[in-house]
Amino acid sequence: MSRQHWLDPLARKLLQATGDLPPDPVRAKPKQRETPNAADTWTLDVNRATPEQWQKLPGCSEHMVDVLMRLQRGGVQFSQLDDLALLLNLPADLIGLWTPHLVFRWHGDTPVLPEQPPLDLNAAAPTLLEQTLNWPKPRLQRLIEERRRKPFEHLADLQERVCLPPDAVEQLIGRVSFGARPSGPSLPPRS
The missing domain is CATH 1.10.150 (DNA polymerase; domain 1)
Structure with a gap:
């Protein structure tokens, strides 16, 4: 904590105004931490998500969850958002809403990505x-x-x-x- 001048506050301000005392050091205000909204911070591992986690995504229907769970039970994994979007035929607005929540963790060997048209x-x-x-x-x-x-x-x-x-x-x-x-x-x- 910085030491303040021993004069009373009014006398100190007067002497600072006339230049006989240096101004008080500017104290940085403590930054207020922005508390992220809990709804904005959750994520799901695309290759291990539960039906309940998928249903938290806006616009994720029961039909979509059914397909994803069937593939997951069959051992299928996704390596990128494009594959998931193609499978579910997701419109751009849903892709934008889902992207911050999706994590693509590959469990096992690294996948080989396609280089030719489907x-x-x-x-x-x-x-x-x-x-x-x-x-x-x-x-x-x-x-x-x-x-x-x-x-x-x-x-x-x-x-x-x-x-x-x-x-x-x-x-x-x-x-x-x-x-x-x-x-x-x-x-x-x-x-």
């Missing part, structure tokens, strides 16, 4: 699928049979119907599409 799994020729996916023949045949029965809606649908292991689905994230989608997210019906 392959439409519902429309691609069998030879193109074989060359691009590099899957064993029985798995590729199962994909072709399943898409004949009914087009795939999304990665969770593909994983469940073709019985894909998590690493095979992770390699597809951002690399495949499922044809023209109607407006809004293409998600499974509620059960």
